[in-house]
Amino acid sequence: MADAAHAVAAGTPPELQHHFTDLEHQREASTLGMWVFLVTEVLFFGGMFTAYVVYRSTYRPAFEGASNLLDIRLGTINTAVLLLSSLTMALAVRAAAQGRKKLIVFFLSSTILLGAVFLGIKVVEYSQKFAHHEVPGPHFVVPEGLPRQAEMFFSLYFCMTGLHALHMIIGVGLLSWLIARARRGDFSVRYSTPVDLVGLYWHFVDIVWIFLFPLLYLLGRHTL
Amino acid sequence: MSTNAVSAPGARVARRVNYLNARHGVRSWLLTVDHKRIAILYLIGVTFFFVVGGLYASLIRLELLTPKGDVFLSETYNKLFTGHGVMMVFFFMIPGIPGVLGNFLIPLMVGARDVAFPKLNLLSWYLFAIGGLTALWAVVHGGLDTGWTFYTPYSTVYSNGWVVVTAVGVFISGFSSILTGLNFLVTIHTMRAPGMTWMRMPLFCWGMYATAIIQILGTPVIAITLLLVAAERLFHLGVFDPAQGGDPVLFQHLFWFYSHPAVYIMILPALSVISELVTAFARKPIFGYKFIAASSVAIAALSFLVWGHHMFVSGQSVYAGLVFSILSFMVAIPSAIKVFNWTATLYKSAVSYQTPLLYALGFIGLFTFGGLTGLMLAALGLDIHVHDTYFIVAHFHYIMVGGTIMAYLGGLHYWWPKISGKLYPEMWSRVSAWVIFIGFNLTFFPQFILGYLGMPRRYHAYPDEFQVLNVMSTAGASILGLGYLIPLVYFFWSMRYGKDAADNPWGATGLEWQTPSPPPTENFAETPVVTGRPYDYTTIPEEVRVG
Numbered sequence: 089m090a091d092a093a094h095a096v097a098a099g100t101p102p103e104l105q106h107h108f109t110d111l112e113h114q115r116e117a118s119t120l121g122m123w124v125f126l127v128t129e130v131l132f133f134g135g136m137f138t139a140y141v142v143y144r145s146t147y148r149p150a151f152e153g154a155s156n157l158l159d160i161r162l163g164t165i166n167t168a169v170l171l172l173s174s175l176t177m178a179l180a181v182r183a184a185a186q187g188r189k190k191l192i193v194f195f196l197s198s199t200i201l202l203g204a205v206f207l208g209i210k211v212v213e214y215s216q217k218f219a220h221h222e223v224p225g226p227h228f229v230v231p232e233g234l235p236r237q238a239e240m241f242f243s244l245y246f247c248m249t250g251l252h253a254l255h256m257i258i259g260v261g262l263l264s265w266l267i268a269r270a271r272r273g274d275f276s277v278r279y280s281t282p283v284d285l286v287g288l289y290w291h292f293v294d295i296v297w298i299f300l301f302p303l304l305y306l307l308g309r310h311t312l
Numbered sequence: 313m314s315t316n317a318v319s320a321p322g323a324r325v326a327r328r329v330n331y332l333n334a335r336h337g338v339r340s341w342l343l344t345v346d347h348k349r350i351a352i353l354y355l356i357g358v359t360f361f362f363v364v365g366g367l368y369a370s371l372i373r374l375e376l377l378t379p380k381g382d383v384f385l386s387e388t389y390n391k392l393f394t395g396h397g398v399m400m401v402f403f404f405m406i407p408g409i410p411g412v413l414g415n416f417l418i419p420l421m422v423g424a425r426d427v428a429f430p431k432l433n434l435l436s437w438y439l440f441a442i443g444g445l446t447a448l449w450a451v452v453h454g455g456l457d458t459g460w461t462f463y464t465p466y467s468t469v470y471s472n473g474w475v476v477v478t479a480v481g482v483f484i485s486g487f488s489s490i491l492t493g494l495n496f497l498v499t500i501h502t503m504r505a506p507g508m509t510w511m512r513m514p515l516f517c518w519g520m521y522a523t524a525i526i527q528i529l530g531t532p533v534i535a536i537t538l539l540l541v542a543a544e545r546l547f548h549l550g551v552f553d554p555a556q557g558g559d560p561v562l563f564q565h566l567f568w569f570y571s572h573p574a575v576y577i578m579i580l581p582a583l584s585v586i587s588e589l590v591t592a593f594a595r596k597p598i599f600g601y602k603f604i605a606a607s608s609v610a611i612a613a614l615s616f617l618v619w620g621h622h623m624f625v626s627g628q629s630v631y632a633g634l635v636f637s638i639l640s641f642m643v644a645i646p647s648a649i650k651v652f653n654w655t656a657t658l659y660k661s662a663v664s665y666q667t668p669l670l671y672a673l674g675f676i677g678l679f680t681f682g683g684l685t686g687l688m689l690a691a692l693g694l695d696i697h698v699h700d701t702y703f704i705v706a707h708f709h710y711i712m713v714g715g716t717i718m719a720y721l722g723g724l725h726y727w728w729p730k731i732s733g734k735l736y737p738e739m740w741s742r743v744s745a746w747v748i749f750i751g752f753n754l755t756f757f758p759q760f761i762l763g764y765l766g767m768p769r770r771y772h773a774y775p776d777e778f779q780v781l782n783v784m785s786t787a788g789a790s791i792l793g794l795g796y797l798i799p800l801v802y803f804f805w806s807m808r809y810g811k812d813a814a815d816n817p818w819g820a821t822g823l824e825w826q827t828p829s830p831p832p833t834e835n836f837a838e839t840p841v842v843t844g845r846p847y848d849y850t851t852i853p854e855e856v857r858v859g
Contacts, residue, residue, distance in 0.1 A: 105430075106425065106426075106834075107424065107425035107426040107428075107430065107503070109839075113502065116502055117428040117429075117498050117501075117502040117503070120497075120498050120501055120502060121428060121429060121432075121494060121495075121498045124494045124497055124498065124528055125494060127528060127529070128490050128494070128528050128529075128531070128532045129532070131528075131529055131530075131532035131533050132532035132533070132535060132536050133536070134532075134533065134536075135532070135533045135536035135537055135540075135566050136536060136540075138562075138565075138566065139540070139551055139562060139566075142559070142562055143557070143558075143559075146557075146559075147557055150557075224547070224548060224549050224550060224556075225547055225548040225549070226548060236556070236557070237556070237557040239550060239556050239557075240550060240551070240556055240557050240558065243549040243550050243551055243556070244551065246549065247539075247540065247543060247549060247551070251539075
């Protein structure tokens, strides 16, 4: 803002935007904004979850059979990786609240690393699906012994996990931005809202996976 | 930025510094984060898309002048009504009142300096503009013929039009709508001035709050639905494709889960504008403030429970149809509460028949008519009779055009002195209100009869016996178009030649009238403190009129 210099002279913290009364007011508004945004995300994914529930109940054998074709080992590892990333994210939020710069950078970097591992494993899983002609479309081959609606399962699998992965990629971008800001010394005991908010976002993306994993990998699985 | 207004009484003292003249140049507009300037950007944007949508409408009415399909091929005609629907619904009706009046007024009404997230607000406008231009590009470069509803499997498998590009446009501007709703909701929650309790808040803000809830909860669902349609066209994913076991009815469920509440995104802001106008020109506290406020929220809640009434003939189960029918009837309750309370406010009051009130009275009549015919459509048996006929077309145009656009224009007249600092010409504005009212009824009333007689919608040819009513409708549309042109001209005219407006030309209550016209960038020199209930016309703030 143009009047930032003026504001500092008057004893107002530089992080305070001109239309808020104080930092607490600003934090309250930003946090509510993030929660509302996450509500919209729930509805966004909700459309696909609805489609999944409808088709799963209609085409149960196809869905259960196709579910068995997913790599449960990689899926489980990914779940663990993602949960761990939520832990490092929570620790980053705590470090930010304490204003410990090096610690913030460390935990944010660990979160990025774990996120990257998750995405890497997802790439491996996707490429297996391509190799086995299990990607819906002209090259799809109905797996042996399964009803043809197995294709629907994979349609939903790619839509849901793909959109989840897109959210992860956006999350990694946000984390990188936070690291740059933390290095610059933007966060202190007084002001760490951006870290809190990205933290909320990251946990949300994590929770989406917590629903995706059992729905796609576990339900109706007969043997390992 | 905010310090300018205080510290700049330099060269020309006579000219008060306000949000319009505080900074100059195109950049100062395109990069502004001032909610009032963003409102002006929306005003330009939605007016543009309204004109585009209106041109499509005039081509449709031209074709329907004669029974034979003699002006356009049926394929072209399909593209025309699709273009009309897409432009009007997504880029005029939905962003219209929230974008223009909501942006301008909410911070002023709650006594804040800006919305909670000013930069996000600007981003919303850009998303709206980019989305609108994307869809416009598609509609101009050959268009699409699916109707604005994108029904599958036609839209995914058979249609040759620019379905994906249009869907992308709608998707992008959907995020504009989501972010606007988010911004308004957080603003109303956290930015109210000291003493502005929920029950002291203007009813316009209550209506916009209810609208924001719908935008937040509904819009993401249409976003994912359009994404799935695009994925189906591009990558042959088969979520709605019967060939792969997909269910087109699921598309309709997801589509209407948003698109019915979207009707309330379009009408709730209009209802809340009318609440402001009625009480201001009745010069009397509004009757049943709490009921009107609560009815807005009730409409928002019910709006999510009635989508199935669009699908009575789509193969949804009879029992679902029954439930959706009953729930749809229930929407009449909060809607009627509003109409009765407005009427009670006007009853035995010193009504001053100025232009905004003329629009408001027109609104009340047309909205009631549209609402009552809506009840006929909520009835299962009758709906099957008139489904996909001009009866439906007439019904929703009574709500959308007779309702929302009347309220939008009424509100624009009412707040124009505040927005521009100028008065519009009173005589011409009254003429335009009447021309619009007459033109509207002549356009759409015959369509009720046409529909009831069985003329289906979305055809470019019709049997000879329907011609008289169609000619009436087209004649009405010409008058209506003229009616819309008049305000467009004199609003522009008034910006240069209009008389300077007083700070509170109507002698109205509300914080927006206690700041100069037009307001300074920071809205209020000092944060106002609210001490009483709204619409307290027992003590008209005479001193504010002097300014």
